[in-house]
Amino acid sequence: MGYTIMKNYSNTNNYLKKLNKMGALLFPGQGSQIVGMGSEFYKNFDIVKKIYKSADERLNFPISKMILEGPEEKLKLTENTQPAILTVSFSIFKVLTEEFNFEKNFFKFFAGHSLGEYSALVSAQSINFTDALYLVHERGKEMQKAVPIGKGSMLAVLGMNIEKIQQLLKEKFINSGVCEVANDNAEGQIILSGDKENVEKLQKDLKEKKIKCIPLKVSAPFHCSLMKPAADAMEEKIKKIKFRLPEVRIISNVTSSPIDNSENIGKLLIEQIFSSVRWRESVINISKLGVSNFIEIGPGKVLSGMVKRTLKDVKCFSINTIADIKNLNDELKK
Numbered sequence: 001m002g003y004t005i006m007k008n009y010s011n012t013n014n015y016l017k018k019l020n021k022m023g024a025l026l027f028p029g030q031g032s033q034i035v036g037m038g039s040e041f042y043k044n045f046d047i048v049k050k051i052y053k054s055a056d057e058r059l060n061f062p063i064s065k066m067i068l069e070g071p072e073e074k075l076k077l078t079e080n081t082q083p084a085i086l087t088v089s090f091s092i093f094k095v096l097t098e099e100f101n102f103e104k105n106f107f108k109f110f111a112g113h114s115l116g117e118y119s120a121l122v123s124a125q126s127i128n129f130t131d132a133l134y135l136v137h138e139r140g141k142e143m144q145k146a147v148p149i150g151k152g153s154m155l156a157v158l159g160m161n162i163e164k165i166q167q168l169l170k171e172k173f174i175n176s177g178v179c180e181v182a183n184d185n186a187e188g189q190i191i192l193s194g195d196k197e198n199v200e201k202l203q204k205d206l207k208e209k210k211i212k213c214i215p216l217k218v219s220a221p222f223h224c225s226l227m228k229p230a231a232d233a234m235e236e237k238i239k240k241i242k243f244r245l246p247e248v249r250i251i252s253n254v255t256s257s258p259i260d261n262s263e264n265i266g267k268l269l270i271e272q273i274f275s276s277v278r279w280r281e282s283v284i285n286i287s288k289l290g291v292s293n294f295i296e297i298g299p300g301k302v303l304s305g306m307v308k309r310t311l312k313d314v315k316c317f318s319i320n321t322i323a324d325i326k327n328l329n330d331e332l333k334k
Contacts, residue, residue, distance in 0.1 A: 023293040024109040024286050025123070025248075026307075027089050027116035029277075030222075032300035033081050035070035038088035040321055041095050042068060048091040051129070055087045058130040059137055063087060078219055079140035082115050083133050089119040089298035090129055092319060096297070100325065104248050107295075109258065109286050111251040113303055114183075114223065114277050115139075117269070123297075124246035126265060131241050135269075138237055142230040143273065144220055152221030153199040154182060155192045158212040162280070165190055172205070173198060182223035183277040186309035191216070193224035227274040234273060238266045256281035283307050287314060295319060295328070 041048045042064075052064035066075050067084050074080055096102035104124065112120035118132045157165060162184050169192075173179050179202050182193035192199060199221075206213045221227070243265040249258040254271045256278040283294070283306070296303045296318045304316040317328050 022291055023107045023295060024111060024251075024283075024291045025107050025120070026294055026296040026303045027110070027112035027119035027123070028085065028296065028298045028300055028303055029112065029114035029116040030078065030081050030085065032298065032302055033075055033085055034299060035072050035075055036068060037084075037299040037320070038091055039068050041091055044322065045095050045099060047094050047098055051087060051091045051094060054130060055083065055133055058133050059083060077140075078144045079137055082136040082140040085115060085299060086119050086122070086129075086133060086136050089116065090122050092297050093119075093123045096319070096325070107248055108289065108291055109251055110246070110248045111282055111286065112253075113279055114253060114272070116298070116303075117250070117253055117272065119298065120250050121243070121246060121265065124248045124250055126244050126246040126250070126262065127241060135234070135237060135241065139230070139234055139273070142233040143222060143227060145233075146228075146230040147220050147226050149219060151196055152226060153194065153196040154216040154218050154221055155199050155203055156214040156216055157190045157192060157206065158214070159188050160190065160211060161188070162190060165192070168202075168205075172202060177201075178221075178224060178226055180224040181276045182221070184280045185277075186280050186306040189306065189309060191223075193221040194226065195221070223273075223275065223277055225274055231270050231273040235270050238269055241266065251282045251286060253277045253279070253282070256285055279303075279306060280310050283310055287311050293317070 042052060055063050063080065063083055066080060067088060075084060110120040110124050112118065115136060118136050121127045122129050122132045165181060169179055177195060177198035179192055179194035179198040181190060183191035185191060192202065203213050203215065243262050245262040251257065252259050252268050254268050254275050259265055259268065292314050294304065294307045294314060294316045299320050301318040304318045307314065307316050317331065318324060319328060
């Protein structure tokens with residue numbers, strides 16, 4: 001069946017050439033997971049079955065079954081969510097490269113949101129899939145352990161720019177408490193993270209100012225200084241892994257700039273755990289460097305939405321089903 005599908009879209013490779021180094025490949029992070037994600041690729045392509053099997057063997061438990069069948073309660077645990085999304089994202093990438101002649105050198109940059117940075121590094125052959133799988137599984141466990149359940153909180157703030165939020169945080173929490181920018185996702189979409197008391201205090205102030213904010217259902221306050229114990233625990237594990245210079249330039253979440261030295265990759269992945277994800281700046285910088293096509297690979301369409309909120313006059317595509325590949329093919333014919 002996989003052969004038939006590939007034959008139907010055999011011209012995809014020709015149209016992708018139109019990107020001519022003007023594209024960026026994006027990989028989603030935690031929050032995009034759903035039971036059954038990637039199942040169509042699993043059913044149709046042997047390469048995906050092999051990847052899922054290698055994931056099961058590396059983790060010593062059936063992450064493949066959790067991805068395909070759930071239960072949702074287990075899949076949404078951070079220690080499971082992270083390797084699950086990596087597995088699905090990398091599987092789709094391998095289908096595109098091995099079944100549809102999708103070549104990495106069509107793209108100027110790869111970028112991943114938080115956990116997605118590992119997917120980008122694996123796809124750019126900077127780190128082996130099984131090594132990355134081990135790291136994100138451990139990363140998930142350590143991030144959950146860093147702060148007791150119920151002690152941290154995260155808050156989405158809509159309609160404010162980053163400068164105003166940073167100034168407000170500086171005024172409110174200059175001497176005590178933790179409430180920091182976790183994700184600068186898009187224009188008017190910022191995620192805050194910190195201890196529950198201070199995040200709720202800020203939420204109350206924002207509501208009084210008629211600023212829309214939404215508490216997030218998360219198990220820990222990610223990407224803030226409360227995650228430093230997790231970073232400390234991951235440092236030794238990350239330092240044991242040998243990173244190669246990516247075959248496609250990777251945009252770092254920490255710096256919002258390309259990583260040009262393989263020796264810096266591990267250091268940046270450690271810092272990423274407790275640092276803000278500078279996603280809005282990342283896509284702006286990618287655009288300034290000549291990219292006008294953004295293709296999101298993996299579950300969901302969250303990143304495409306963020307790009308559209310931030311940049312005008314760019315094209316965004318999402319690939320998480322076989323039909324999405326046909327849609328990409330049709331769009332690039334235009």
